[in-house]
Amino acid sequence: MVDSSSKIVFFGGAGVSTESGIPDFRSRGGLFSQKYKYKPQRVLSRTFYNRHPDIFYDFYRERMLHLDAKPNIAHKKLAEMEAAGKLTAVITQNIDGLHQMAGSKNVLEIHGSVHRNYCRICRKEYDAAFMKNSQGVPRCTCGGEIKPDVVLYEERLKMDLMREAERYIREADMIIIAGTSLAVYPAAKLVRHYKGLKRVLINRDPTGMEQIAQLVIHDSIGKVMSQIRVEPVPQAAEEGAHGKENF
16 A cells, blocks of 8 residues: 555554653553543643643643653654655644654644743743643743643634645545544534545554445554555655755
């Protein structure tokens, strides 16, 4: 399937980053199965954030900021596929920034990123390290509260980004869906915009959505992706040899 494709789109969820040491949400041992005073789903909602920002930020710093995590083989293979001209976009539900760290250029982070944080008053930007090292409710130099650019429960996704993701999926000649339960909407509906016959689902555990795929693989994402041999498409190879001055 990969060999015969040149417009591959990758749609990934939390399972892509578990091999980098970042826990997912819904699997056995995932974030939602752990015991806290408040359910993680509740803490990560906009209502809870508004009412209890101090508790929200304590949880956020402890459980959502994994700044020592490094890209795994799946992240690296996707960057290799993009560089070879085989993959057009990575659409991710993850907020960890590991795809960019691995070298991917065209990454659509539909749930935002922990690496972007902004003051709610003056819009000054702060990085993830600042948030990790902050105490209580993080404050800007102007006194405003600093909010992560992540989509909380009850918040809307950015529609311009969703439309861009839809376009890439509609134009794709293959889609690889990996590390996601396809249970979070409206993000999970994106994959249905693909109308081709090369829809691949890779997940360690069954998702209940296997019927949508032409190929289903229940295994480690890193193990599966590491076995893909990438040959540059002819156009990408030509551009790499001669540069853009010929165009």
